[in-house]
Amino acid sequence: MRLIRALLVATLGLTAGCSQAAVTKPQPGQTASAPKTGGTITLAMTEEPDTLDMHASSMLAAEYVGGYMGGALLAVDEKTKQIIPSLATSYSVSEDGKTWTFTLRSGVVFHDGTPLTAQSYKETFERARSTEFVQQGAGAALSAIESITVPDDQTLVLHLKEPSAPLLSDLTVTGWSQPLSRKAIETAGKQYGRNPVGVGAWKFESWRPSESVTLIRNPDFHWADASAQNQGPVRPDKFVIRFIKNSQTMLAALDSGSLDIATNVPAKDAKKYKNSEKFTVLEQLKSGIGLFIEMNLKNEIFQDIRVRKAFNLAVNKEAIVQASLQGEGVPAYGPIGEAMFGYDPAIKEYAYSFNPEEAGKLLDEAGWKLNGKGVRERDGAPLKIHLLSIERFSHPAQLVQGMLKEIGVEVVIDTLEPAAMIQTAMSGNFDMTVMGFGATDPDTLFQYMHSSQRNGGSNFSNIDDKQIDTLLEKGRVTVNTDQRRQIYIDLQKRVVDQAYWIPIFTEKKFTIINQRVHDVRLHPFGYPILQDSWVEE
Numbered sequence: 001m002r003l004i005r006a007l008l009v010a011t012l013g014l015t016a017g018c019s020q021a022a023v024t025k026p027q028p029g030q031t032a033s034a035p036k037t038g039g040t041i042t043l044a045m046t047e048e049p050d051t052l053d054m055h056a057s058s059m060l061a062a063e064y065v066g067g068y069m070g071g072a073l074l075a076v077d078e079k080t081k082q083i084i085p086s087l088a089t090s091y092s093v094s095e096d097g098k099t100w101t102f103t104l105r106s107g108v109v110f111h112d113g114t115p116l117t118a119q120s121y122k123e124t125f126e127r128a129r130s131t132e133f134v135q136q137g138a139g140a141a142l143s144a145i146e147s148i149t150v151p152d153d154q155t156l157v158l159h160l161k162e163p164s165a166p167l168l169s170d171l172t173v174t175g176w177s178q179p180l181s182r183k184a185i186e187t188a189g190k191q192y193g194r195n196p197v198g199v200g201a202w203k204f205e206s207w208r209p210s211e212s213v214t215l216i217r218n219p220d221f222h223w224a225d226a227s228a229q230n231q232g233p234v235r236p237d238k239f240v241i242r243f244i245k246n247s248q249t250m251l252a253a254l255d256s257g258s259l260d261i262a263t264n265v266p267a268k269d270a271k272k273y274k275n276s277e278k279f280t281v282l283e284q285l286k287s288g289i290g291l292f293i294e295m296n297l298k299n300e301i302f303q304d305i306r307v308r309k310a311f312n313l314a315v316n317k318e319a320i321v322q323a324s325l326q327g328e329g330v331p332a333y334g335p336i337g338e339a340m341f342g343y344d345p346a347i348k349e350y351a352y353s354f355n356p357e358e359a360g361k362l363l364d365e366a367g368w369k370l371n372g373k374g375v376r377e378r379d380g381a382p383l384k385i386h387l388l389s390i391e392r393f394s395h396p397a398q399l400v401q402g403m404l405k406e407i408g409v410e411v412v413i414d415t416l417e418p419a420a421m422i423q424t425a426m427s428g429n430f431d432m433t434v435m436g437f438g439a440t441d442p443d444t445l446f447q448y449m450h451s452s453q454r455n456g457g458s459n460f461s462n463i464d465d466k467q468i469d470t471l472l473e474k475g476r477v478t479v480n481t482d483q484r485r486q487i488y489i490d491l492q493k494r495v496v497d498q499a500y501w502i503p504i505f506t507e508k509k510f511t512i513i514n515q516r517v518h519d520v521r522l523h524p525f526g527y528p529i530l531q532d533s534w535v536e537e
Contacts, residue, residue, distance in 0.1 A: 039535030051193030063175035070178025097163030138176035166443035267328035270510035308499035333504035342488030376408035
């Protein structure tokens, strides 16, 4: 039992940094009404998923949308931050930490009517760990599993290669860790990603590409986790998720009443809603890194550490936070955000501070000299870099472009749709790319930095560093909280020393909600939780 307690302590440590949940309130002068059934909630997000096959995507947008249709073995109690049962009624971990046994709820069914059994989970996790999907988010997170056994329909046993500190938290994720219906996958074939089937409170109805996904109430749902007041079906009839990449277009829809919930609202726009009687503003510091830039080490230019350090020194993070976020965020100095377990509060002491003069000296040493036009060149070739971006990051990308220009680097910004940017980065055919992630546990860095994730995975920088590999591997199997924290502090020092990334900022996330929608809470990852929500028509 000592190991179980250690795992719980480690998990509590990584969830404690999450923002508090928030709920909408009655308008001034009004009393709270009783929850009502019916109506439609319309939400907008800036990015569209590439697929809703949870094993085939690394996009956060897919995790968000897919999560509404799914469920997980475990959940995080938003008030206590403790791990609680969800689709599992109980679980236990062996003394050596390698055998995890879950007892599943009875009576849970998929949207296609298939009963949820331990065999369903076995098939789901084995699919995620298959060659086809192993380097995506789900497969990477489940890599600690060696084998799975099913003693009976309600008992699932995970046999691990080694003890795994992050697995407990990973099994709370309702997106990629949700059980999938084998029947639905076999029926839909390659079209499953456009016809997903889960066990969640919302059922898939339709997907209009580039426009929206529509979900409908699951009338059979009665297995919400204990943190929800409403244990039965959700109250609204429909939930429409619109994809509006331009924030001004999104806010115009919010103001007109055609949209109920706007997500990822820029700080400068959120301010005008804070004193409104018509809207509620929810905010939290993102758990993860909101924006960083990856340099492709396949590019000979970035194989020179002096160039990587110079690029880091040329970027004024504080100025970007003020200009792009209106101060509603914090500079990022390494690969682990302030709200994540393992963050080193001393990182600013050894991270790169804005110093364009020193950046210029390093480029001089690397052979990149300024020509008469103020552009650096070597052997007659200019220092010209293409930066992949998406529209949401267009402003900070332009600021980085201007800062690098000040030290003689020409940057061309290539703005793509999110899915296209991910595919281009995965192909390795790029110089630099913007990136961001949401996570509470630093084990997520395994998929971004471990050498095994270079080809086909999310290690777009192509980092191949044995020291980093070792630290990431140790972080996965160390359950002592203090020892694990030190591992990730050492990791931050190594990543900063080698200047593999250019960390920019972690932003506050703003969600604006029309007051006609009641009882909305924010998940630690920032997306709205609607299990208790209802619409006042």
